[in-house]
Amino acid sequence: MAVVCVFCSASPRLSAYYRQVATDVGAALASAGHTVLTGGGSRGAMGAVTAAARAAGGATVGILPTGLLDREIPDPDTELHLVPSMERRKELMGDRSDAFVVLPGGIGTLDELFGEWANRAVDAHDKPIVIVDPDGLFTPLRQQIDLLAERGLVRESALTAVKWATSATDVVRLIPPSGTPRRGYEATIVVQES
Incomplete structure (x- = not known):
């Protein structure tokens, strides 16, 4: 199955509603046999x-x-990789993932989304990108992207490069199983880059 990178908030101030959305997505991905890759924190949506x-x-x-x-307080039960920078984090997330799921989050989440969306738009990869919008939080974002496309600043292929979901069921349906077996992640280990 696939390694699915979930971009999401690590904020401890996250509402119970968005933590529940994250819980539903994590359970659904694992039940479908996918490995879940995150930013490694134990708080907010990331922990959930x-x-x-x-x-x-x-x-x-x-x-x-x-x-x-x-x-972000590391999750003690996750295989954890420590890296020197946010840029390296994003690079490794992109390299190790077969698909991306974006949950409601802040500017860090949006940065990660736009990085992978831009990579897909220029054919750097063809991995699925699914944005989870259970309550219309991302409606202004969709409107902005549509306006950019209307003004000729975003190609149609970039618009269709992402899929939109409102539930965990949608997420699993939009992420096909990976055709390439991935190695399992069994033990909790910490690998630190210099």
């Missing part, structure tokens, strides 16, 4: 999605910049 994936029998992997160790 990984805890739910493990509770459903799935494997979880985290990639965390050392500068965020105190803020």
Whole structure:
């Protein structure tokens, strides 16, 4: 099955509603046999999605910049990779993933989304990108992208490069199983890059 990177908030101020959305998505991905890859934190949606994936029998992997160790608090039950920067985190997330799921989040989540969306738009990869919008939070974003396309600043192929979901069921339906077997992630280990 696929390694699915979930971009999401690590904020401890996240509402219970969005934590539940993350829980539902993590459980659904693991139940479908996917490995869940996140930013490695244990708080907010990030903690909820990984805890739910493990509770459903799935494997979880985290990639965390050392500068965020105190803020994002590493998930102790995830295979954790410590990296020196946010840029390296994003690079590894992109390299190790077969698909991307975007949950409601802040500017860090949007940065990750736009990075992979831009990569897909220029054919750097053809991995699925699914944006989860259960309550219309991303409606202004969709309108902005549509306006950019209307003004000739975004190609039609970029618009269709992402899929929109409102539920965990939609997410699983939009992410096909990977055709290439991936190695399992069994143990909790920490690998730190210099």
